[in-house]
Amino acid sequence: MPKTIALVAHDQRKDALVAWARTHEAALGAHALYATGTTGGRINAETALSVTALKSGPLGGDAQIGAMIAEGRLDALVFFIDPLTAMPHDVDVKSLLRLAILYDTLLAVNEASANMLLRGGLAD
Incomplete structure (x- = not known):
């Protein structure tokens, strides 16, 4: 059964x-x-995938994905986080992660966990 997945990257x-x-x-x-705006645009341009691009993360895209989680409309979040760079919208990032944890949403934060999510986490 198809799932709804959000793709985000710093x-x-x-x-x-x-x-x-x-x-x-x-x-x-x-x-x-x-996906958030820039990430979605790049995936659409550089792969054969069709991604609905939301707003850029700092401009509300993180909040849009957070709303999808809170409303039960998102099955999984793949969020490649850069742990070494300070983010001006760090509060939004923390909110998004908090919602994913609170609502028990599948969450992958790096390539290893994203691979595992695809291997078994999306199975019915």
Whole structure:
């Protein structure tokens, strides 16, 4: 059964998320994909996937994905986080992670956990 997955990446991790999405196009293509603005635009341009691009993270995209989690409309969040760079919208990032944890949403924060999510976490 298709799931709804959000794809998010900090600036320094966007290349890695796009490469991961390209590697897993076949598996991801079976699902409804959403992403914050720049990340979604890059995945749409650089892969064969169809991603609904929301607003840029700092401009409300993180909040849009958070709302999807709170409303029960998101099955999984793949968020490639850059732990070494300070984020001006860190409060939004923490809120998004808090909602994913609170609502028991599948959450992958790096390539290893994203691979495991695709291998078994999305199974019915």
